[in-house]
Amino acid sequence: xxxxxxxxxxxxxDQLVIVASEERDKNHRLSQACASYVNDKYELLYxxxxxxxxxxxxxxxxxxxxxxxxxxxxxxxxxxxxxxKELFGVKIMGIVTDYNNKxxxxxxxxxxxxxxxx
Amino acid sequence: xxKKTIIPFGPQHPVLPEPIHLDLVLEDETVVDAIPSIGFIHxxxxxxxxxxxxxxxxxxxxxxxxxxxxxxxxxxxxxxEHLMEVEIPDRxxxxxxxxxxxxxxxxxxxxxxxxxxxxxxxxxxxxxxRIREKVLDMVxxxxxxxxxxxVNRVGGVLKDITPDMQKAMLDAVDKIEKELKPxxxxxxxxxxxxxxxxxxxxxxxxxAIALGACGPMMRASGIEVDMRKTGYAAYxxxxxxxxxxxxxxxxxxCQVRIGELFQSINIVRQAFAKMPxxxxxxxxxxxxxxxxxxxxxxxxxxxxxxxxxxSGKKILDRFRVRTPTFANLAPLVHTLKGAPFADIPLLVLxxxxxxxxxxx
Numbered sequence: 001x002x003x004x005x006x007x008x009x010x011x012x013x014d015q016l017v018i019v020a021s022e023e024r025d026k027n028h029r030l031s032q033a034c035a036s037y038v039n040d041k042y043e044l045l046y047x048x049x050x051x052x053x054x055x056x057x058x059x060x061x062x063x064x065x066x067x068x069x070x071x072x073x074x075x076x077x078x079x080x081x082x083x084x085k086e087l088f089g090v091k092i093m094g095i096v097t098d099y100n101n102k103x104x105x106x107x108x109x110x111x112x113x114x115x116x117x118x
Numbered sequence: 119x120x121k122k123t124i125i126p127f128g129p130q131h132p133v134l135p136e137p138i139h140l141d142l143v144l145e146d147e148t149v150v151d152a153i154p155s156i157g158f159i160h161x162x163x164x165x166x167x168x169x170x171x172x173x174x175x176x177x178x179x180x181x182x183x184x185x186x187x188x189x190x191x192x193x194x195x196x197x198x199e200h201l202m203e204v205e206i207p208d209r210x211x212x213x214x215x216x217x218x219x220x221x222x223x224x225x226x227x228x229x230x231x232x233x234x235x236x237x238x239x240x241x242x243x244x245x246x247x248r249i250r251e252k253v254l255d256m257v258x259x260x261x262x263x264x265x266x267x268x269v270n271r272v273g274g275v276l277k278d279i280t281p282d283m284q285k286a287m288l289d290a291v292d293k294i295e296k297e298l299k300p301x302x303x304x305x306x307x308x309x310x311x312x313x314x315x316x317x318x319x320x321x322x323x324x325x326a327i328a329l330g331a332c333g334p335m336m337r338a339s340g341i342e343v344d345m346r347k348t349g350y351a352a353y354x355x356x357x358x359x360x361x362x363x364x365x366x367x368x369x370x371x372c373q374v375r376i377g378e379l380f381q382s383i384n385i386v387r388q389a390f391a392k393m394p395x396x397x398x399x400x401x402x403x404x405x406x407x408x409x410x411x412x413x414x415x416x417x418x419x420x421x422x423x424x425x426x427x428x429s430g431k432k433i434l435d436r437f438r439v440r441t442p443t444f445a446n447l448a449p450l451v452h453t454l455k456g457a458p459f460a461d462i463p464l465l466v467l468x469x470x471x472x473x474x475x476x477x478x
Contacts, residue, residue: 005200005411030330032423032440043436045425047412051343056412076330076448083444097153104157105139111162 004054008045011057013067016046019057020070023048030070033080035088037112042090046070064091071096079103089113120145125459129158133236133463136473140466144459152454154447160477167437172198172407172428175437176270179424182439183474184265185228188221188257189417190439190475191270196350197413197424198272198434204403210274211352212393216287217257217267218351219382219389223294224253225418226375226382229470230305233372236467237314245301249294256290259283274400284390291383302376315369319453319465322366331449333420333442334378335469337362338370345416356388368468375470378418406430417442419470441475 011019023030031047031054041063047056061067069092071077077095082103084090089110101109123144129137137158143151166178180191192214199206227250234242254264260283261267269277279287305311321331326339336343337360344360346353361377363370407428414421420442427436446469453465 003200005197005413008410008412027327029327031332031421032445034425034438034440036427036436036438038435045412045438047423052345052348054412054414074330075328076445079444079447099153099155103155104160105155106157106160112165 002053004052007054008056008058011059013059013061013065016057016059017068017070017073020046020048020073023055024073026050030074030076030080033070033077033084035084035090035112037088042084042088044084044090061090063089066091066093068092069094069096086110087112122150127462127466131463133232133467134471134473135232136471138466138471138473138476140454140462142454142459142462147459149454149457149459149462152451154451156473156476158477159474163478164437164439167434169433171432172434173272175434176272177268179437179439180266180268180270182441182478183472185225185472186221186417186419186422186441186475187266188217188270189415189422191268192218192351193413193415193417193422193424193439194426194437195270195272196415197411197426198407199403200413201407201409201411201426201428202272202403202405204273204401206274206401207396207398208352208394209278209396210399212389213275213277213279213399214270214351215353215356215389216279216386216393217261217269219385220253220257220287222382222418223379224250224257225470226379227253229375229418229467230301230372233464233467234305234311236464237310239308239310242301242304242311245297249297249301252290252294256287259286271400273403274398276399278399288387288390291386295380295383298379302379305372305376311372312369314461314464315372315468316365316367318368318461319371319457319468320366321449321453323364325452326366326449329449329452330445331420332445333417333470334371334374335420335446335449338374339366340364343421345414345421348414350413350415352389352392355392356385358385358388368464371468371470406432407434410436417475419443419472419475420445422475439475439478441472441478443469443472443476446471447476 127140179194231246410427423440425438
């Protein structure tokens with residue numbers, strides 16, 4: 001079987017919704033989405049799969065850059081996006097079910113973003 | 119229109135071994151919406167990657183959750199091994215496969231016990247957990263730990279299974295299989311069980327894809343996907359079929375997990391029969407991880423993702439885990455809508471929630 005673990009494509013923020021729409025048209029599944037904080041920016045990963053085939057899209061966004069939600073295209077994205085927003089402080093705009101920092105019941109705001117970085 | 123009422127469910131609830139909270143919006147006795155919230159046991163383990171050597175991170179990864187401990191450790195190791203292009207010894211691959219299937223056995227038996235407890239069938243709960251003890255005894259015998267085994271390392275495994283241990287494990291799976299048959303028969307054919315599970319929590323095949331379900335939750339909706347088929351550990355040399363059901367309800371999820379219990383026993387036997395002799399259990403990786411890799415493994419609850427990224431240093435730049443329960447939250451919310459309030463505890467159980475994994 002092909003090694004899909006390395007199938008990681010870098011995209012820009014503008015391309016995110018287009019790419020997600022294309023994946024939806026192919027009836028692919030949203031397998032995961034996650035964020036990491038890298039010094040002065042966020043690294044976001046979105047993985048789509050069809051059975052065992054898998055493509056991961058990676059994008060870098062600035063700390064104050066707005067990222068469009070893909071939850072209108074893939075409904076389950078709302079859990080991942082709320083997580084990105086609450087743990088890292090990623091500015092995700094237009095989440096279908098936005099918990100407004102109530103998805104994670106944690107005392108600290110954006111714990112994965114180091115104090116003073118934003 | 120009936121008046122809407124909001125009822126809090128959890129974080130402490132008799133059917134929940136770990137804390138998750140749901141705000142259930144009810145019209146009379148019917149749930150019209152469910153709003154989950156998590157974070158009660160959030161530990162931020164992934165952040166430790168910034169402080170730990172990539173070899174030490176194995177012990178952090180396997181502490182993401184007690185039930186899925188072995189596979190978390192293995193998933194992390196496999197991700198780093200792919201990144202560093204390390205080919206582990208064949209015997210280590212088979213040993214990982216055996217321990218993986220023992221993990222699946224104890225996880226599914228734990229779930230069956232909790233399900234039986236959920237609908238008040240205490241004798242069945244006792245039987246499921248009594249059998250599970252035999253599985254844990256074998257894990258303890260071979261690894262030294264009942265839940266946290268600490269036998270994985272980047273490049274292979276740390277412990278071998280001796281011929282005596284192998285015999286004990288094979289005898290144990292024979293006994294487990296024999297004792298499991300009447301328990302499985304009760305779960306699948308008893309009137310009480312069927313009346314609580316059949317037709318409840320329907321998740322159609324289309325919804326399972328659209329909502330990103332995974333694991334037994336997805337396979338019970340007729341989707342034939344099992345990450346073991348991608349061939350990690352020694353699964354590419356093991357003959358097994360993906361167990362599915364087309365019923366799409368709570369009973370189908372129970373059916374799939376029971377089928378996987380017997381399948382795990384079969385895989386353990388195959389793995390021991392095919393396991394090559396050898397002293398070498400691991401290889402020492404050369405250099406430090408450089409690049410990125412996304413690994414998938416089939417945990418008892420579904421596919422888990424491990425993303426690692428390194429830049430040639432001893433400490434990885436990034437480590438991210440996506441656990442199956444997190445993926446099954448959206449399908450859970452979907453199945454709760456329209457369900458009678460009395461069915462909620464069982465429907466929550468049918469996704470086999472693992473909150474430690476989810477919160478990591």
